[in-house]
Amino acid sequence: MSTPSPYEILGVAPSASMEEIKIAYRRAARATHPDLGGSEEKFKEVQQAFQDISVLANPLSHDETFQKPGEAPRAGFSARPFDERLRKSPQQPKAQLSTEYVPEFSDASFTWLSRELSEQKIHGEPRKRGLFANRARLVREANTINLLSKNVLNVLPAARLVNGVAAPHGGHYDHVLVAGYRMAVINTMTLPEGYYSFDGNVLRHGNKMTQPPAFSISALQRSFMQMNVMAFTLVLSPNGNRHEPVIEYHRNANPALATTPNVLNAAGLVRELKLFLGSGPTPNVVDRASLAHLREAMY
Structure with a gap:
């Protein structure tokens, strides 16, 4: 044959x-x-x-990676959430596998990303948006980079963190973390320590209600059809305690459902990222083309 x-x-x-x-x-x-x-x-x-x-x-232009404003949804797209069973799986991240690069460094025809940048674990840094810098946001993003660097990147050698990514149809993603063919999109917020209940829409703390920042990953998923993309909202505490604030989901707000976002404190985010990225089929692969396109979208 x-x-x-x-x-x-x-x-x-x-x-x-x-x-x-x-x-x-x-x-x-x-x-x-x-x-x-x-x-x-x-x-x-x-x-x-x-x-x-x-x-x-x-080679394709990097600018063509993201769907253009006004363009019809791409054929074949069907958003699919992260399998709930992975949340209950005892499987550990496959951190012992040697890192593989696709395409390989020996492939001279691939010129989108150098070997040096392919091996670099963190890309971009917190920057001001617009005319004025929001110091609180810059500090929050810097703390998140430090958290992910110490607790995720050191466990998954093939993981790559890209910071400050422009969303395909406007807006921004604070952080995008990729390993193999899974992609985690992370936006951040800060709340005082304490107990919060989450109903899938708002966080309730006593009589106070706070809505997590809304952001969509559907256009990003259409742009990276080979990836399994998931969104996460990280809630940081001003005191730096990774286990604060405490967030409990209502029964009808299971984060495994496609309609419910993942809203987590720092400890919860680290745990979920290790499960999601580390339990993928090839967590030891660095997809150089996807990394190049994400870098192109850094603002």
Whole structure:
């Protein structure tokens, strides 16, 4: 049996436009992703096929990675939340696996990201937005970078943290953390220590109610169809205690549901990130193309 061509693997004609190829690639990546019932072998075939076609047809512009304002939703997109079973799994992060880079450093045709930047764990830093700097936000983001560096990046060698990412349709993401083909988007807020109950919409502390900052990852998921993307809101305490504030979910606000955001204190966030990123099919892989596109979106 002859080996299928890259075009046959993606299910497109050799005469297809680059936009059609991109859409077919995102469909195929989503269909073969190990997180969504596919196989790692087929997923790698799709990745390699798209890379081979890209080399033949000139590398894609980084600006085309994100969906443009006013553009119709891309075909094949179906948001899917992180499997609830992973929250109960005793599986430990696969931190002992050696880091692999896709494409490999020996692939001279890949020029989007240097070896030095591919090996760099933290990209970007807290910056002011607009004309005025919000010192409280800058301090909060710096504390988050320190938290993730000490408690996640040192456990998952292939994890890469990109800070200050412009969202595809406007707005910002404080932090984006990737490992393998999973991506965690993290925005932050600060609340006084104490006990809070979360009903899926607001945090209640006595008679006071606070709504976590709203942000959407749907356009980001469409832009990175090969990734399993999840959103997290980190609630920090002014006193630096990772276990404060205490956040308890109502019964009808299970964070495994697609409609309920993950709102966590620092200790909870570290635990969930290790589970989500570390239990992926290939947590030891650095997807250099995705990292390059995220860096391009840094503001």
